[in-house]
Amino acid sequence: MDKVKWGVLSTAKIGLSQVVPALQASEHATVAAIASRGQGAAQAAAVSLGIPKAYGSYEELLADPEIEVVYNPLPNHLHLTWSLKALEAGKHVLCEKPLTLDAGEAAKLAEASSRAGRLVAEAFMVRHHPQWRLVKEIAGSGRIGEVRAVQTVFSYFNSDPSNIRNRADMGGGGLYDIGCYAINTARYLLDGEPERVMGLFDTDPALGVDRLISGIAAFPGHRHLSFTCATQLSPCQHVRVLGTRGRIEVAVPFNAPSGAPTHIAVDDGRDLVGGGREEIEIAPCDQYTLQGDAFSRAVRGEEPLEWGIADAVLNMRVIDAFFRSARSAGWEQP
Template sequence: MGRKVAWGVLSTAKIGTAKVIPAMQQGAATVIAAIASRDLASAQAAATQLGIPKAYGSYEELLADPAIEAIYNPLPNHLHVPWTLKALAAGKHVLCEKPIGLTAEEAGALIAARDASGKHVAEAFMVRFHPQWRRAREIVRSGEIGEVRAIQTAFSYFNADPNNVRNQADIGGGGLLDIGCYAVATARYIFGAEPERAAALVDFDPAFGTDRLTSGLLAFPGGRQVTFTCSTQLVSYQRVQIFGTKGRLEVEIPFNAPPGYGCSIGIDSGKDHFGSGIRRETVEACDQYTLQGDAFSRIILGDEAQEFGIEDAIANMRALDALARSGKSGGFERV
């Protein structure tokens, strides 16, 4: 067994303690060596619960630990760029939760910081490491469903808790940054291109000021189009439909794929409207957070090249910025 990369986690955020940390602890190239909180007792409780050797009562202490090579940053959206910059300055590699920042302009500072530090930094879009998305892209590129011209995505959940960070507009809450970003990232992944124009219809929560319902349209080169709806106040649901000239591909659980579950992809020839032309492929059961963590660890170890760098994250933010502008202007915006 080869060497494992020693990771530290900034904060006891639920996404980390409930999903990402336990998954990364199963990795072949990853070890969670420390966790930090602004409250030492909170860090110690999380460390005890998860079997993490070190607990720190401040983020600065964690960044000062010379044994920590990489940082996982699951802080609220407005703290993604500031603490990623501090981690890079401390000589750590950084895997930062999505969205990489509040705007592309803010996130742009990470390029110079990465170059100055010589460390790797990436946005944590775990879905791109799941074999169902790798297989979906493979099918698209094979030409089996013809020329792919349209993608439709739906992603929603219901959360009306005023104390939840997703419902706090001043720190980057709202549906577009929280889950609409997945619709953009996976479309770019499938098309292998960047959108040129964007339009959005947005409904803002009157109490929170956050976008609780957004429908977006992205125009890609060659007449290809992406439509999506995301919401923080609708029934829990997610699905992606990829339409080609000869067939259709459906990703059943595209984003929150359950760990250990063999996800299903449907490939429809379009024979009829009753589904007799659909064949289903079940991909290997896995935990996409484990795969993401190990992929980044292998990059740090020099065992593989980085596929999705900070430039990719900023490109995703440019599309999100254009959608946000359109939601206010009411017209198409250039990406």
């Protein structure tokens, strides 16, 4: 198949450092253009990364007839606006998480996607990494018995008031930024939707954004997700999948390195010192490249889109319920 031509909205760090290089290394995608709010920034990024075209406005990129897919890594509060504009311009859209700021906005994007006949997906790159597919396969095989719980920790330290993750007016905060991963991966592993959720939030008094969140989600079949995410704690990532006869541990679940192997462990629980522990190594890969190739193949009709806009709407419903729980101090239904 011919490579799909991608355009990137903005010179956001994640795009320049992660997604663009990954797309350039992919089999089915090529980055044909990048846009910024000024020609200088766009041109500098294009020269640095070897991108053929640079535009000094987002509108110019959307008007380029060669661009087939738009990657949207803009600040969270701009996801809906520019994803809608991209669809109206006839482009497919891969948008960074969270797709929008609530499920109502996500539903508007779903309607626009349907009208335009173009694909929209939320950029949860982790689902494309082989380690997650292996975890799901083992969890579903019966090797650890019946899966009853998923426990997730995801944290980093960032108290910079100018950072978009700490700007309440831009959709900042820990649940939007990293708590969404805990929700998304639990839905993937448990193959279902939570029936009710409860969240405990700590808000930074100066920044006005959630900096520490602990949540519980009850899934059908007496299965639970429990997670803690934080933007002002020491860096940590860990996922445990707990079953009636064993457990799976994912060492680096979300920011898996592209140049080094990743590891999961399966433990049959015979003792507390790892007597029944098997370490499994997964070969190095770039989950952003895999994500770009999968989306490009879907654009060409080579295979269906595994996680489209409908999945993103469901994830946003759960996030909305956690925010409602913060206000009600009780259980909420997505």
